[in-house]
Amino acid sequence: MRVHLGSDHAGLDLKAHLVAWLTEHGYEPVDHGPFAYDAQDDYPVFCLRAAEGVAVDRKDGLEDSLGVVIGGSGNGEQIAANKVPGIRCALAWSDETATLAREHNDAHVVSVGGRMHPIEDMTRFVEIFLATPFSGEERHVRRLGQVAEYEKTRELPPLPDSAQGHGGQQTQGQDA
Template identity: 50%
Template sequence: MKIAIGSDHAGFKYKEQIIAHLKELGHEVKDCGTYSLDSTDYPLWIIPTAEAVARGECERGIVLGGSGNGEAMAANKVKGVRCALCWSDETAQLSRQHNNSNVLSIGERMISIEIALRIVDIWLTTEFEGGRHVNRIAELDRYEAGQPMQ
């Protein structure tokens, strides 16, 4: 799978470790930055990561910051992105099963790297359940396209 990944300075250490982990698993990684611990504004790195997913250049995206909140907000500004902030096995699993998330947000200051890597693995291997959730995703898509929801 081709995965875009981006972070600000507060998510940089986990980004680097997650990149190594993804490559070990055989995934192709597009590193959208940042490239150091120097203080920077998260939208500069998160929006290009989300855009790579929205354009279809990458199948999924992972964004990281201190809490992951701002990163999720920035990613969700990009049409076609459904970014989920995850902090546990269950939130990662449900974000894929029920919400068909295509971008994952993680807060480096909120969880350990062990939990973060486990979340990444669960998120990457969990399939969208479909069923009753298909209509809910379609409603989001309609709203995003400026059409009325049913």
Template identity: 40%
Template sequence: MLALGCDHGGFPLMAEVIKYLEDNKIPYKNFGTFSEESVDYPEFGKLVAHAVADGECEQGILICGTGIGISIAANKVKGIRAALCGDVFSAKATREHNDANILALGARVTGAGLALEIVKAFLETPFSNDERHIRRIKQIED
């Protein structure tokens, strides 16, 4: 199950992501926001991050205007490796090398078509389980 969260700036792109998930029968839990009314992104970054860190959801997707603020907020939660991705290569690399468990997107900097390709790459790419990547993730956690 995926945890979803966005602020008002990310709301229109999140609607596109939800349509993609539903079309592909990918289960999700939406932690909001549910409109374009102004809200504070740290609240939603925290909700999704805790859902992933606590095991309620396996992975998450967060969206704000740039993806920067909401990813910073999510990364404050122990066990979270949120990666802001603006291209498909980065989405694949962060899964393979960093075992990122949350994808962050910037709705004002990434168009819907590219964003959905990034989501697909993030969700379909497994962690490599290579010893060097495991070692580096451990260093990040420490």
């Protein structure tokens, strides 16, 4: 499996660790940088390239290609990766979020915060993400379809019957 990686200065050490770990575990890492520490570098430069690498691979038939983006918190890196058409990137901060990113959301890229957890935990989050398949359950396929359709048309999915008449203004527990 090919795994594209990108980070910023805050994720540089973890990225280097992951490249070695991935190689040792039979993955094919593709490092999109950075390659040297620069406290002023910009995560979009590297994380967009990693997500784009996954998108191109998948378009070319490498359906198991995945990615990892790393920053201080992982938040900005996730946002950047999600801007690449066709890519779903999830922020993982626990074993469960890493599992659900793949199992329920069929995420293609995982984002982790290099300053948020010990390296052993982040490595485990990535390992779980890479090893977990998408469940393919109808409800998850339906939800992902709604998001994909919105991306194409910019039309909101229809409200369910139970939400009709509220106009989005009233929530449960509010007086009418």
